[in-house]
Amino acid sequence: xxxxxxxxxxxxxxxxxxxxxxxxxxxxxxxxxxxxxxxxxxxxxxxxxxxxxxxxxxxxxxxxxxxxxxxxxxxxxxxxxxxxxxxxxxxxxxxxxxxxxxxxxxxxxxxxxxxxxxxxxxxxxxxxxxxxxxxxxxxxxxxxxxxxxxxxxxxxxxxxxxxxxxxxxxxxxxxxxxxxxxxxxxxxxxxxxxxxxxxxxxxxxxxxxxxxxxxxxxxxxxxxxxxxxxxxxxxxxxxxx
Amino acid sequence: xxxxxxxxxxxxxxxxxxxxxxxxxxxxxxxxxxxxxxxxxxxxxxxxxxxxxxxxxxxxxxxxxxxxxxxxxxxxxxxxxxxxxxxxxxxxxxxxxxxxxxxxxxxxxxxxxxxxxxxxxxxxxxxxxxxxxxxxxxxxxxxxxxxxxxxxxxxxxxxxxxxxxxxxxxxxxxxxxxxxxxxxxxxx
Numbered sequence: 001x002x003x004x005x006x007x008x009x010x011x012x013x014x015x016x017x018x019x020x021x022x023x024x025x026x027x028x029x030x031x032x033x034x035x036x037x038x039x040x041x042x043x044x045x046x047x048x049x050x051x052x053x054x055x056x057x058x059x060x061x062x063x064x065x066x067x068x069x070x071x072x073x074x075x076x077x078x079x080x081x082x083x084x085x086x087x088x089x090x091x092x093x094x095x096x097x098x099x100x101x102x103x104x105x106x107x108x109x110x111x112x113x114x115x116x117x118x119x120x121x122x123x124x125x126x127x128x129x130x131x132x133x134x135x136x137x138x139x140x141x142x143x144x145x146x147x148x149x150x151x152x153x154x155x156x157x158x159x160x161x162x163x164x165x166x167x168x169x170x171x172x173x174x175x176x177x178x179x180x181x182x183x184x185x186x187x188x189x190x191x192x193x194x195x196x197x198x199x200x201x202x203x204x205x206x207x208x209x210x211x212x213x214x215x216x217x218x219x220x221x222x223x224x225x226x227x228x229x230x231x232x233x234x235x236x237x238x239x240x241x
Numbered sequence: 242x243x244x245x246x247x248x249x250x251x252x253x254x255x256x257x258x259x260x261x262x263x264x265x266x267x268x269x270x271x272x273x274x275x276x277x278x279x280x281x282x283x284x285x286x287x288x289x290x291x292x293x294x295x296x297x298x299x300x301x302x303x304x305x306x307x308x309x310x311x312x313x314x315x316x317x318x319x320x321x322x323x324x325x326x327x328x329x330x331x332x333x334x335x336x337x338x339x340x341x342x343x344x345x346x347x348x349x350x351x352x353x354x355x356x357x358x359x360x361x362x363x364x365x366x367x368x369x370x371x372x373x374x375x376x377x378x379x380x381x382x383x384x385x386x387x388x389x390x391x392x393x394x395x396x397x398x399x400x401x402x403x404x405x406x407x408x409x410x411x412x413x414x415x416x417x418x419x420x421x422x423x424x425x426x427x428x429x
Contacts, residue, residue: 034296040297040299040332040333041296041297058299058334058336059299059336060334060335060336061334061335061336061337061338073336112250114267114276118299118336118337119337120336120337121336121337149249149250149277149278149296150278150296151296151297151299152277152278152294152296152297152298152299153277153299154250154265154267154276154277155250155251155276155277156250156251156267156269156274156276157250157251157274158249158250158251192251193251194251194253194274230249231249231252234247234249234278235247235249238247238278238295238296239247239295
Protein backbone atom coordinates (compact mmCIF):
# COMPACT_ATOMS: atom_id res chain seq x y z
CA UNK A 1 0.00 0.00 0.00
CA UNK A 2 1.17 3.47 -0.84
CA UNK A 3 1.00 5.49 2.38
CA UNK A 4 0.56 9.22 2.19
CA UNK A 5 3.57 10.44 4.20
CA UNK A 6 3.25 13.21 6.70
CA UNK A 7 5.24 16.16 5.39
CA UNK A 8 7.69 17.92 7.77
CA UNK A 9 5.77 21.12 7.38
CA UNK A 10 2.34 21.74 5.83
CA UNK A 11 2.97 25.40 5.09
CA UNK A 12 6.36 26.71 3.89
CA UNK A 13 7.97 30.10 4.63
CA UNK A 14 6.17 31.72 1.67
CA UNK A 15 2.82 30.60 3.02
CA UNK A 16 2.32 27.96 0.33
CA UNK A 17 0.91 24.50 1.04
CA UNK A 18 2.44 21.13 0.08
CA UNK A 19 0.85 21.26 -3.37
CA UNK A 20 1.77 24.91 -3.88
CA UNK A 21 -1.66 26.35 -3.14
CA UNK A 22 -2.47 29.40 -1.04
CA UNK A 23 -4.32 28.89 2.24
CA UNK A 24 -7.65 29.95 0.73
CA UNK A 25 -7.28 28.31 -2.67
CA UNK A 26 -9.34 25.41 -4.06
CA UNK A 27 -7.77 22.56 -5.99
CA UNK A 28 -8.27 22.79 -9.79
CA UNK A 29 -11.86 21.89 -10.61
CA UNK A 30 -13.57 20.57 -13.73
CA UNK A 31 -17.31 19.94 -13.93
CA UNK A 32 -19.22 18.45 -16.86
CA UNK A 33 -22.99 17.93 -16.99
CA UNK A 34 -24.92 15.23 -18.88
CA UNK A 35 -22.17 12.65 -19.35
CA UNK A 36 -24.15 9.40 -18.94
CA UNK A 37 -26.61 8.29 -21.65
CA UNK A 38 -28.98 6.12 -19.67
CA UNK A 39 -29.37 8.35 -16.62
CA UNK A 40 -32.02 11.08 -16.51
CA UNK A 41 -29.36 13.50 -15.31
CA UNK A 42 -25.66 13.10 -14.69
CA UNK A 43 -22.45 14.92 -13.89
CA UNK A 44 -18.71 14.25 -13.84
CA UNK A 45 -16.48 16.22 -11.54
CA UNK A 46 -12.76 16.45 -10.95
CA UNK A 47 -11.45 18.34 -7.94
CA UNK A 48 -7.70 17.89 -7.67
CA UNK A 49 -7.25 14.12 -7.92
CA UNK A 50 -10.88 13.31 -7.05
CA UNK A 51 -12.83 11.84 -9.94
CA UNK A 52 -16.54 11.33 -9.34
CA UNK A 53 -19.61 10.45 -11.39
CA UNK A 54 -23.13 11.32 -10.21
CA UNK A 55 -26.29 9.92 -11.83
CA UNK A 56 -29.89 10.89 -11.13
CA UNK A 57 -32.96 8.80 -12.00
CA UNK A 58 -36.51 9.97 -11.55
CA UNK A 59 -38.77 11.18 -10.17
CA UNK A 60 -40.01 7.61 -10.59
CA UNK A 61 -42.13 5.04 -8.78
CA UNK A 62 -41.04 4.00 -5.30
CA UNK A 63 -40.11 0.36 -4.73
CA UNK A 64 -40.60 -0.95 -2.07
CA UNK A 65 -43.96 0.80 -1.82
CA UNK A 66 -43.98 1.40 1.94
CA UNK A 67 -41.24 4.01 1.56
CA UNK A 68 -43.58 6.15 -0.51
CA UNK A 69 -44.72 9.49 1.01
CA UNK A 70 -48.23 10.62 0.04
CA UNK A 71 -47.42 14.34 -0.09
CA UNK A 72 -43.86 14.53 -1.38
CA UNK A 73 -41.07 12.80 -3.22
CA UNK A 74 -38.31 11.03 -1.34
CA UNK A 75 -34.62 11.19 -2.20
CA UNK A 76 -32.39 8.13 -2.10
CA UNK A 77 -28.70 8.98 -2.21
CA UNK A 78 -26.11 6.29 -2.59
CA UNK A 79 -22.48 7.18 -2.05
CA UNK A 80 -20.24 4.40 -3.20
CA UNK A 81 -16.48 4.11 -3.55
CA UNK A 82 -15.00 1.98 -6.31
CA UNK A 83 -12.65 -0.71 -4.96
CA UNK A 84 -9.78 0.89 -6.89
CA UNK A 85 -10.56 4.46 -5.81
CA UNK A 86 -8.17 4.40 -2.86
CA UNK A 87 -4.55 3.23 -2.52
CA UNK A 88 -5.50 0.17 -0.44
CA UNK A 89 -8.32 -1.87 -2.02
CA UNK A 90 -11.66 -0.84 -0.60
CA UNK A 91 -14.01 -3.72 0.00
CA UNK A 92 -16.97 -2.99 -2.31
CA UNK A 93 -20.45 -2.38 -0.98
CA UNK A 94 -21.95 -0.18 1.71
CA UNK A 95 -20.05 0.19 4.95
CA UNK A 96 -20.38 2.21 8.11
CA UNK A 97 -18.67 5.22 6.54
CA UNK A 98 -20.47 5.26 3.20
CA UNK A 99 -23.87 4.70 4.82
CA UNK A 100 -23.31 7.72 7.05
CA UNK A 101 -22.17 9.86 4.13
CA UNK A 102 -25.17 8.75 2.07
CA UNK A 103 -27.54 9.72 4.87
CA UNK A 104 -26.15 13.20 5.53
CA UNK A 105 -25.73 13.94 1.82
CA UNK A 106 -29.30 12.85 1.12
CA UNK A 107 -30.58 15.29 3.72
CA UNK A 108 -28.32 18.05 2.39
CA UNK A 109 -29.52 17.54 -1.18
CA UNK A 110 -33.23 17.10 -0.54
CA UNK A 111 -33.54 20.45 1.22
CA UNK A 112 -32.85 22.15 -2.12
CA UNK A 113 -35.41 20.18 -4.13
CA UNK A 114 -39.12 21.03 -4.47
CA UNK A 115 -40.15 17.59 -3.24
CA UNK A 116 -43.85 18.47 -2.99
CA UNK A 117 -44.08 18.72 -6.80
CA UNK A 118 -43.69 14.96 -7.21
CA UNK A 119 -45.72 13.18 -4.51
CA UNK A 120 -45.43 9.40 -4.10
CA UNK A 121 -42.25 9.25 -6.16
CA UNK A 122 -38.54 8.80 -5.57
CA UNK A 123 -35.50 10.63 -6.89
CA UNK A 124 -32.57 8.21 -6.95
CA UNK A 125 -29.08 9.68 -6.80
CA UNK A 126 -26.08 7.43 -7.31
CA UNK A 127 -22.59 8.74 -6.69
CA UNK A 128 -19.60 6.67 -7.67
CA UNK A 129 -16.13 7.64 -6.49
CA UNK A 130 -13.73 6.55 -9.21
CA UNK A 131 -10.68 8.14 -7.67
CA UNK A 132 -10.53 9.48 -4.16
CA UNK A 133 -8.22 12.13 -2.74
CA UNK A 134 -9.82 13.79 0.33
CA UNK A 135 -13.09 15.70 0.30
CA UNK A 136 -15.15 13.16 -1.62
CA UNK A 137 -18.40 13.70 0.30
CA UNK A 138 -18.41 17.42 -0.46
CA UNK A 139 -17.31 16.97 -4.07
CA UNK A 140 -20.00 14.29 -4.53
CA UNK A 141 -22.70 16.68 -3.34
CA UNK A 142 -21.49 19.38 -5.72
CA UNK A 143 -21.75 16.86 -8.58
CA UNK A 144 -25.09 15.41 -7.42
CA UNK A 145 -26.76 18.80 -7.44
CA UNK A 146 -25.56 19.51 -11.00
CA UNK A 147 -26.90 16.08 -11.99
CA UNK A 148 -30.30 16.94 -10.45
CA UNK A 149 -30.38 20.21 -12.40
CA UNK A 150 -29.45 18.23 -15.52
CA UNK A 151 -32.41 15.92 -14.87
CA UNK A 152 -34.73 18.96 -14.91
CA UNK A 153 -35.74 18.55 -11.28
CA UNK A 154 -37.01 21.87 -9.89
CA UNK A 155 -34.75 23.20 -7.15
CA UNK A 156 -34.52 26.24 -4.88
CA UNK A 157 -30.80 26.50 -5.64
CA UNK A 158 -27.84 24.33 -6.50
CA UNK A 159 -25.95 22.81 -3.59
CA UNK A 160 -22.29 23.73 -3.55
CA UNK A 161 -20.06 21.98 -1.09
CA UNK A 162 -16.46 22.02 0.03
CA UNK A 163 -14.40 21.49 3.16
CA UNK A 164 -12.04 23.59 5.21
CA UNK A 165 -9.68 22.38 7.90
CA UNK A 166 -6.82 23.10 10.23
CA UNK A 167 -3.17 22.33 9.55
CA UNK A 168 -0.15 23.78 11.39
CA UNK A 169 -2.46 26.05 13.47
CA UNK A 170 -3.84 27.63 10.28
CA UNK A 171 -7.38 27.37 8.86
CA UNK A 172 -7.14 26.38 5.20
CA UNK A 173 -9.58 25.67 2.38
CA UNK A 174 -10.13 22.33 0.62
CA UNK A 175 -7.79 19.83 2.31
CA UNK A 176 -5.78 17.52 0.07
CA UNK A 177 -4.83 13.96 0.99
CA UNK A 178 -1.79 14.52 3.28
CA UNK A 179 -3.55 17.45 4.95
CA UNK A 180 -6.69 15.37 5.50
CA UNK A 181 -4.82 12.33 6.85
CA UNK A 182 -2.37 14.15 9.10
CA UNK A 183 -4.03 17.53 9.70
CA UNK A 184 -5.77 18.61 12.90
CA UNK A 185 -9.35 19.10 11.75
CA UNK A 186 -11.67 18.82 8.77
CA UNK A 187 -14.96 20.72 8.39
CA UNK A 188 -17.13 19.73 5.40
CA UNK A 189 -19.81 22.32 4.56
CA UNK A 190 -22.61 22.24 1.99
CA UNK A 191 -24.81 25.21 1.27
CA UNK A 192 -27.25 26.88 -1.05
CA UNK A 193 -25.08 29.80 -2.16
CA UNK A 194 -27.89 32.23 -2.94
CA UNK A 195 -29.27 32.30 0.60
CA UNK A 196 -26.12 30.96 2.28
CA UNK A 197 -28.29 28.34 3.99
CA UNK A 198 -26.04 25.56 5.26
CA UNK A 199 -27.44 22.10 4.59
CA UNK A 200 -24.52 19.97 5.74
CA UNK A 201 -21.99 20.67 8.47
CA UNK A 202 -19.71 18.10 10.02
CA UNK A 203 -16.46 18.27 11.96
CA UNK A 204 -13.66 15.83 12.46
CA UNK A 205 -10.88 16.89 14.85
CA UNK A 206 -10.58 19.63 17.44
CA UNK A 207 -11.29 23.29 16.86
CA UNK A 208 -12.03 26.21 19.17
CA UNK A 209 -15.30 28.10 18.76
CA UNK A 210 -13.47 30.91 16.95
CA UNK A 211 -11.73 28.46 14.65
CA UNK A 212 -15.05 26.82 13.77
CA UNK A 213 -16.51 30.18 12.74
CA UNK A 214 -13.41 30.93 10.69
CA UNK A 215 -13.51 27.50 9.05
CA UNK A 216 -17.20 27.81 8.13
CA UNK A 217 -16.67 31.27 6.66
CA UNK A 218 -13.73 30.02 4.61
CA UNK A 219 -15.66 26.97 3.37
CA UNK A 220 -18.53 29.25 2.36
CA UNK A 221 -16.13 31.23 0.17
CA UNK A 222 -15.01 27.97 -1.44
CA UNK A 223 -18.64 26.94 -2.03
CA UNK A 224 -19.30 30.22 -3.82
CA UNK A 225 -16.36 29.59 -6.15
CA UNK A 226 -17.65 26.09 -6.88
CA UNK A 227 -21.15 27.50 -7.46
CA UNK A 228 -19.78 29.59 -10.33
CA UNK A 229 -18.18 26.46 -11.82
CA UNK A 230 -21.47 24.55 -11.47
CA UNK A 231 -23.40 27.28 -13.28
CA UNK A 232 -20.74 27.42 -16.00
CA UNK A 233 -20.94 23.64 -16.47
CA UNK A 234 -24.72 23.76 -16.99
CA UNK A 235 -24.61 26.84 -19.20
CA UNK A 236 -21.78 25.61 -21.42
CA UNK A 237 -23.55 22.26 -21.86
CA UNK A 238 -26.77 23.91 -22.94
CA UNK A 239 -25.24 26.72 -24.94
CA UNK A 240 -26.01 29.87 -23.02
CA UNK A 241 -24.16 32.70 -21.35
CA UNK B 242 -32.26 40.83 -20.46
CA UNK B 243 -32.10 39.16 -23.85
CA UNK B 244 -34.31 36.22 -24.73
CA UNK B 245 -31.61 33.57 -25.13
CA UNK B 246 -30.25 33.89 -21.62
CA UNK B 247 -29.89 30.54 -19.83
CA UNK B 248 -30.81 30.51 -16.16
CA UNK B 249 -29.75 27.88 -13.63
CA UNK B 250 -31.71 26.85 -10.51
CA UNK B 251 -31.72 29.62 -7.93
CA UNK B 252 -30.89 32.37 -10.41
CA UNK B 253 -32.49 35.75 -9.78
CA UNK B 254 -34.91 36.72 -12.59
CA UNK B 255 -36.60 39.83 -11.24
CA UNK B 256 -38.77 41.13 -8.44
CA UNK B 257 -42.43 40.20 -7.96
CA UNK B 258 -43.38 43.80 -8.78
CA UNK B 259 -41.72 43.45 -12.20
CA UNK B 260 -42.92 40.00 -13.23
CA UNK B 261 -45.31 37.25 -12.31
CA UNK B 262 -43.60 33.90 -12.15
CA UNK B 263 -44.60 31.26 -14.71
CA UNK B 264 -43.40 27.72 -15.31
CA UNK B 265 -39.90 26.93 -14.10
CA UNK B 266 -39.81 29.73 -11.54
CA UNK B 267 -40.59 30.27 -7.89
CA UNK B 268 -41.08 33.28 -5.64
CA UNK B 269 -39.30 33.92 -2.38
CA UNK B 270 -39.28 37.15 -0.35
CA UNK B 271 -40.69 39.25 -3.17
CA UNK B 272 -38.25 37.99 -5.79
CA UNK B 273 -38.68 35.59 -8.70
CA UNK B 274 -36.03 32.90 -9.17
CA UNK B 275 -35.49 30.11 -11.71
CA UNK B 276 -36.10 26.59 -10.41
CA UNK B 277 -34.77 24.73 -13.46
CA UNK B 278 -32.09 25.16 -16.12
CA UNK B 279 -33.53 26.79 -19.19
CA UNK B 280 -34.11 29.75 -21.47
CA UNK B 281 -35.51 32.84 -19.82
CA UNK B 282 -38.67 33.94 -21.63
CA UNK B 283 -40.03 37.34 -20.72
CA UNK B 284 -43.52 38.36 -21.78
CA UNK B 285 -43.43 42.15 -21.36
CA UNK B 286 -47.13 42.58 -22.12
CA UNK B 287 -48.33 40.06 -19.57
CA UNK B 288 -45.46 40.99 -17.22
CA UNK B 289 -44.62 37.34 -16.88
CA UNK B 290 -41.31 35.49 -16.76
CA UNK B 291 -40.92 31.81 -17.59
CA UNK B 292 -38.04 29.38 -17.80
CA UNK B 293 -38.31 26.98 -20.72
CA UNK B 294 -36.30 23.85 -19.93
CA UNK B 295 -33.23 23.02 -22.03
CA UNK B 296 -32.58 19.82 -20.09
CA UNK B 297 -34.88 16.82 -20.28
CA UNK B 298 -37.76 17.22 -17.83
CA UNK B 299 -39.75 14.77 -15.74
CA UNK B 300 -42.70 13.80 -18.01
CA UNK B 301 -46.19 14.80 -16.92
CA UNK B 302 -49.12 13.32 -18.89
CA UNK B 303 -51.65 15.87 -20.15
CA UNK B 304 -54.85 15.78 -22.17
CA UNK B 305 -54.04 14.99 -25.81
CA UNK B 306 -50.73 13.24 -25.06
CA UNK B 307 -50.11 9.79 -26.49
CA UNK B 308 -49.06 7.32 -23.83
CA UNK B 309 -47.81 3.75 -23.68
CA UNK B 310 -49.26 1.34 -21.15
CA UNK B 311 -50.00 -2.26 -20.32
CA UNK B 312 -53.51 -3.72 -20.23
CA UNK B 313 -54.06 -4.79 -16.62
CA UNK B 314 -57.69 -5.85 -16.69
CA UNK B 315 -60.43 -6.26 -19.29
CA UNK B 316 -64.01 -5.87 -18.05
CA UNK B 317 -67.35 -5.87 -19.92
CA UNK B 318 -67.16 -2.39 -21.31
CA UNK B 319 -63.78 -1.02 -20.22
CA UNK B 320 -60.12 -2.02 -20.29
CA UNK B 321 -57.86 -0.76 -17.51
CA UNK B 322 -54.46 0.32 -18.73
CA UNK B 323 -51.44 0.97 -16.51
CA UNK B 324 -49.81 4.02 -18.08
CA UNK B 325 -46.02 3.60 -18.10
CA UNK B 326 -44.60 6.40 -20.23
CA UNK B 327 -45.28 9.12 -22.76
CA UNK B 328 -44.97 8.04 -26.41
CA UNK B 329 -42.84 11.08 -27.27
CA UNK B 330 -40.47 10.53 -24.34
CA UNK B 331 -39.93 6.82 -23.89
CA UNK B 332 -36.59 7.23 -22.11
CA UNK B 333 -38.05 8.66 -18.91
CA UNK B 334 -40.47 6.89 -16.62
CA UNK B 335 -43.49 8.64 -15.20
CA UNK B 336 -43.15 9.79 -11.59
CA UNK B 337 -46.25 7.86 -10.59
CA UNK B 338 -47.82 5.25 -12.83
CA UNK B 339 -51.55 5.79 -13.15
CA UNK B 340 -54.46 3.71 -14.35
CA UNK B 341 -56.29 4.83 -17.44
CA UNK B 342 -59.73 3.58 -18.47
CA UNK B 343 -60.50 2.76 -22.09
CA UNK B 344 -64.23 2.54 -22.78
CA UNK B 345 -65.54 0.22 -25.49
CA UNK B 346 -66.92 3.23 -27.39
CA UNK B 347 -63.42 4.74 -27.59
CA UNK B 348 -61.65 1.66 -28.95
CA UNK B 349 -62.09 2.40 -32.63
CA UNK B 350 -64.13 4.40 -35.14
CA UNK B 351 -66.04 1.22 -36.06
CA UNK B 352 -68.61 -0.45 -33.84
CA UNK B 353 -67.03 -2.71 -31.25
CA UNK B 354 -69.36 -5.08 -29.47
CA UNK B 355 -67.08 -6.50 -26.80
CA UNK B 356 -63.81 -5.01 -25.64
CA UNK B 357 -62.56 -8.59 -25.12
CA UNK B 358 -62.41 -8.92 -28.90
CA UNK B 359 -59.91 -6.08 -29.14
CA UNK B 360 -57.66 -6.25 -26.08
CA UNK B 361 -56.21 -8.87 -23.81
CA UNK B 362 -54.44 -8.63 -20.45
CA UNK B 363 -50.71 -8.05 -20.98
CA UNK B 364 -51.00 -6.23 -24.31
CA UNK B 365 -48.84 -3.16 -24.70
CA UNK B 366 -50.98 -0.33 -25.97
CA UNK B 367 -50.43 3.13 -27.36
CA UNK B 368 -53.38 5.39 -26.53
CA UNK B 369 -54.36 9.04 -26.35
CA UNK B 370 -55.47 10.81 -23.17
CA UNK B 371 -59.03 12.09 -23.61
CA UNK B 372 -59.81 13.30 -20.11
CA UNK B 373 -57.15 13.94 -17.51
CA UNK B 374 -58.60 14.47 -14.05
CA UNK B 375 -57.18 13.47 -10.68
CA UNK B 376 -57.71 9.71 -10.19
CA UNK B 377 -59.54 9.34 -13.47
CA UNK B 378 -57.80 9.26 -16.82
CA UNK B 379 -59.91 8.35 -19.85
CA UNK B 380 -58.10 6.96 -22.87
CA UNK B 381 -58.96 6.53 -26.53
CA UNK B 382 -57.47 4.32 -29.24
CA UNK B 383 -59.32 5.89 -32.16
CA UNK B 384 -56.82 6.42 -34.97
CA UNK B 385 -54.64 4.10 -37.04
CA UNK B 386 -51.47 4.72 -34.98
CA UNK B 387 -53.22 3.85 -31.74
CA UNK B 388 -53.98 0.40 -30.40
CA UNK B 389 -51.94 -2.66 -29.52
CA UNK B 390 -48.25 -2.22 -30.30
CA UNK B 391 -47.05 -5.51 -28.83
CA UNK B 392 -48.82 -8.66 -27.68
CA UNK B 393 -48.29 -12.33 -27.05
CA UNK B 394 -50.46 -15.37 -27.81
CA UNK B 395 -53.17 -16.08 -25.25
CA UNK B 396 -52.69 -19.84 -25.67
CA UNK B 397 -48.93 -20.38 -25.75
CA UNK B 398 -47.45 -16.91 -25.00
CA UNK B 399 -45.69 -17.11 -28.37
CA UNK B 400 -44.91 -14.05 -30.44
CA UNK B 401 -47.84 -12.61 -32.38
CA UNK B 402 -47.25 -11.35 -35.91
CA UNK B 403 -49.43 -8.83 -37.69
CA UNK B 404 -51.49 -10.20 -40.58
CA UNK B 405 -53.91 -7.63 -41.93
CA UNK B 406 -56.14 -6.63 -39.01
CA UNK B 407 -55.43 -9.82 -37.11
CA UNK B 408 -52.53 -11.19 -35.16
CA UNK B 409 -51.20 -14.66 -35.81
CA UNK B 410 -49.06 -16.66 -33.40
CA UNK B 411 -45.69 -17.61 -34.88
CA UNK B 412 -45.55 -20.61 -32.55
CA UNK B 413 -48.97 -22.36 -32.61
CA UNK B 414 -50.71 -20.58 -35.50
CA UNK B 415 -53.54 -19.28 -33.31
CA UNK B 416 -55.23 -16.22 -34.84
CA UNK B 417 -56.34 -13.45 -32.44
CA UNK B 418 -58.36 -10.33 -33.06
CA UNK B 419 -57.05 -7.02 -31.71
CA UNK B 420 -57.24 -3.30 -32.33
CA UNK B 421 -53.82 -3.36 -33.96
CA UNK B 422 -51.82 -0.16 -34.28
CA UNK B 423 -50.13 0.71 -37.57
CA UNK B 424 -46.82 0.81 -35.67
CA UNK B 425 -47.24 -2.74 -34.27
CA UNK B 426 -43.79 -4.13 -33.30
CA UNK B 427 -42.14 -1.29 -35.19
CA UNK B 428 -40.98 1.05 -32.48
CA UNK B 429 -40.30 -1.29 -29.60
